[in-house]
Amino acid sequence: MDKIFEKPESIRDKETHYCPGCGHGIVHRVICEVVDDLGIREKLIGIAPVGCAVIAYDYWDFDVTEAAHGRVPAVATGIKRSLPDRIVFGYQGDGDLGAIGTAEIIHAANRGENITIIFVNNTVYGMTGGQMAPTTLIKQKTATTPSGREQKTHGFPLKVCELLSVLPGVAYAERVSVHNPQNVLKAKKAIKKAFENQIKGLGFSIVEVLSPCPTYLGLSSKDAVKWVGEELVKEYPLGVFR
Amino acid sequence: MPKIKIDPEKCKGCGLCVLYCQKGCIKQSKLLNKKGAYPVEIIEKDGCTGCSFCAIICPDLCITVYK
Amino acid sequence: MAKKVLMCGNEALAEAAIIAGCRFYAGYPITPQNEIPAYMSKRMLEAGGVFLQSESELAAINMVFGSSLTGARAMTSSSSPGISLKQEGISYLAACELPAVIVNIMRGGPGLGNIAPSQSDYFQAVKGGGHGDYHQIVIAPASVQEMADLTMLSFDLADKYRMPVMILGDGILGQMMEPVEFSLQPSAFSLQPKDWILDGCKGRKPRVIKSLILNETELENFNLKLQKRYREIKDKEQRCEVLYGEDSEIMLVAYGTTSRVARSVVEKLRKIGKKIGIIRPITLWPFPERTFKKLEKSVKSFLVVEMSCGQMIEDVKLAIDCAKPVHFYGRTGGKIPDEDEIIKELDAISGFSDRRSDRG
Numbered sequence: 277m278d279k280i281f282e283k284p285e286s287i288r289d290k291e292t293h294y295c296p297g298c299g300h301g302i303v304h305r306v307i308c309e310v311v312d313d314l315g316i317r318e319k320l321i322g323i324a325p326v327g328c329a330v331i332a333y334d335y336w337d338f339d340v341t342e343a344a345h346g347r348v349p350a351v352a353t354g355i356k357r358s359l360p361d362r363i364v365f366g367y368q369g370d371g372d373l374g375a376i377g378t379a380e381i382i383h384a385a386n387r388g389e390n391i392t393i394i395f396v397n398n399t400v401y402g403m404t405g406g407q408m409a410p411t412t413l414i415k416q417k418t419a420t421t422p423s424g425r426e427q428k429t430h431g432f433p434l435k436v437c438e439l440l441s442v443l444p445g446v447a448y449a450e451r452v453s454v455h456n457p458q459n460v461l462k463a464k465k466a467i468k469k470a471f472e473n474q475i476k477g478l479g480f481s482i483v484e485v486l487s488p489c490p491t492y493l494g495l496s497s498k499d500a501v502k503w504v505g506e507e508l509v510k511e512y513p514l515g516v517f518r
Numbered sequence: 519m520p521k522i523k524i525d526p527e528k529c530k531g532c533g534l535c536v537l538y539c540q541k542g543c544i545k546q547s548k549l550l551n552k553k554g555a556y557p558v559e560i561i562e563k564d565g566c567t568g569c570s571f572c573a574i575i576c577p578d579l580c581i582t583v584y585k
Numbered sequence: 586m587a588k589k590v591l592m593c594g595n596e597a598l599a600e601a602a603i604i605a606g607c608r609f610y611a612g613y614p615i616t617p618q619n620e621i622p623a624y625m626s627k628r629m630l631e632a633g634g635v636f637l638q639s640e641s642e643l644a645a646i647n648m649v650f651g652s653s654l655t656g657a658r659a660m661t662s663s664s665s666p667g668i669s670l671k672q673e674g675i676s677y678l679a680a681c682e683l684p685a686v687i688v689n690i691m692r693g694g695p696g697l698g699n700i701a702p703s704q705s706d707y708f709q710a711v712k713g714g715g716h717g718d719y720h721q722i723v724i725a726p727a728s729v730q731e732m733a734d735l736t737m738l739s740f741d742l743a744d745k746y747r748m749p750v751m752i753l754g755d756g757i758l759g760q761m762m763e764p765v766e767f768s769l770q771p772s773a774f775s776l777q778p779k780d781w782i783l784d785g786c787k788g789r790k791p792r793v794i795k796s797l798i799l800n801e802t803e804l805e806n807f808n809l810k811l812q813k814r815y816r817e818i819k820d821k822e823q824r825c826e827v828l829y830g831e832d833s834e835i836m837l838v839a840y841g842t843t844s845r846v847a848r849s850v851v852e853k854l855r856k857i858g859k860k861i862g863i864i865r866p867i868t869l870w871p872f873p874e875r876t877f878k879k880l881e882k883s884v885k886s887f888l889v890v891e892m893s894c895g896q897m898i899e900d901v902k903l904a905i906d907c908a909k910p911v912h913f914y915g916r917t918g919g920k921i922p923d924e925d926e927i928i929k930e931l932d933a934i935s936g937f938s939d940r941r942s943d944r945g
Contacts, residue, residue, distance in 0.1 A: 277584045281581070283582075289579075291578070295530075296530035296555065297534060297577065305577075457538050457570075496533075501534060501537070
């Protein structure tokens with residue numbers, strides 16, 4: 277009997293610190309599956325963000341550094357420009373990429389840096405206790421929007437893929453989701469393409485991954501994936517934006 | 519016959535595999551594991567088609583699939 | 586002997602960085618350091634390195650962070666307000682034990698201030714600047730030649746101790762032209778392989794470069810490790826220049842541009858037989874405490890001259906445990922102390938010159 281699904285080589289056999297039903301574990305694994313498929317583990321440098329995924333290096337079995345909050349694209353730029361033949365990817369959350377690091381992501385994208393960014397959008401700040409993120413939906417309750425996000429006070433949910441899609445430096449921008457197995461497989465395809473683009477030298481690639489955060493959505497794991505699949509995708513439609 | 523293996527100590531009991539198993543082969547256990555979660559367990563080994571959906575959605579790498 | 590060329594300080598610094606093996610530069614425009622990125626934009630490409638004009642100082646320092654962790658000699662430059670923005674990155678460089686050279690061509694502050702020369706970022710440079718218990722080595726050149734020579738030293742110190750090094754200049758040093766000779770060769774340090782870099786884990790175990798240490802004991806131990814290194818640096822790397830240390834009763838203390846003014850005051854007063862000298866710190870951190878300790882017994886008082894409202898004076902007092910009077914004369918807002926002002930101040934302290942009556 278053959279194993280047809282097992283732990284990818286690039287991920288360590290280690291229990292994660294993530295809450296039950298959190299999408300980060302899925303995205304971490306999918307990245308590692310792609311890394312194994314493409315055989316790039318030994319030439320790979322990953323960058324962990326500030327946020328729940330900060331200790332991703334405890335799980336990834338390849339070279340990883342950790343950037344200051346929001347600065348992943350700048351650090352990635354420094355690495356890639358110094359070692360152009362290595363594969364460099366950044367892993368960012370919605371606060372990291374969409375709030376504190378907006379300048380860095382836009383300019384790395386606009387320069388067409390030949391890097392790959394995996395952007396996990398779960399609409400809340402998890403690590404700090406479920407505050408409003410730039411991608412929080414209107415009416416969504418968070419620790420800092422107790423009555424729900426109001427456009428008048430906090431503006432609109434930030435649409436990163438749409439925003440970046442107008443930049444000529446962007447080779448590829450796709451939004452995917454990990455709320456069910458079918459979509460996880462699609463997410464893997466997209467992430468693979470984002471790495472292949474870098475290998476081919478095509479420029480900046482970003483994959484936005486809609487991901488459940490049951491803890492700060494205040495939902496069970498099952499309801500959280502349902503919410504992502506039914507509600508979140510309405511605000512953030514899946515698909516290729518560039 | 520395809521089958522899956524679940525690591526009950528790693529499982530955090532999120533139950534996403536239960537939700538997406540098309541053949542109803544997995545259920546949440548009534549017994550806590552060491553970390554205090556109700557892990558999932560296999561109920562109907564014969565129904566498994568090896569579709570791997572359970573393993574694909576598992577955020578915690580608890581499931582290995584054999585065919 | 587190498588040929589002397591006429592260059593401004595900022596360009597001499599940039600050329601020296603290239604000679605030292607710097608192959609990555611990222612920066613954001615700000616006066617009065619713009620000659621550095623302009624020079625680098627041309628020379629770095631000739632040298633086969635990377636030049637990047639970043640979207641902000643924050644991005645620049647983090648690009649340097651990225652480049653440094655691959656083992657490259659990396660540098661950024663800015664001026665006071667921009668250096669404030671870089672503090673986040675400098676703290677992370679210190680925490681991740683990454684070498685980097687950061688140039689601050691200081692201008693008048695606080696806030697936007699002005700673009701005239703100043704030394705008012707001394708505290709920020711030597712006391713930490715960013716968050717956490719860390720230090721950076723701070724180097725203070727006083728001539729265009731030193732802008733070159735000390736830049737090469739800065740890269741070596743950064744690599745040797747795996748930490749950020751700041752070159753603290755000002756608008757005058759950056760923009761004035763003087764003859765400069767590029768006679769120094771890159772040191773052995775520039776060639777040493779680095780066994781801690783991230784370049785893909787081929788043939789070795791994966792490495793992690795990070796600054797998050799959640800466990801209290803581990804973080805305390807890490808801080809103690811850094812402090813041990815800082816003590817070693819204090820022991821080995823204090824640098825300063827002393828003129829007339831043997832018989833001076835009064836010692837001027839000044840670095841960078843103000844040391845040039847102070848030095849001519851000393852020479853002027855020596856000609857009329859006054860027992861005056863100067864201590865010119867070259868490393869501001871580590872502060873050359875040993876020299877002060879040595880001179881403390883014979884010197885009756887010190888006069889610290891700065892282009893600030895009095896910052897280095899604190900380190901002078903600490904270095905001698907306030908054993909002797911330490912006076913201060915400073916100009917701020919871009920004003921430069923002139924010789925007569927310093928002589929007047931010396932008069933006020935001790936009737937030092939023969940021109941006491943001039944003061945009215």
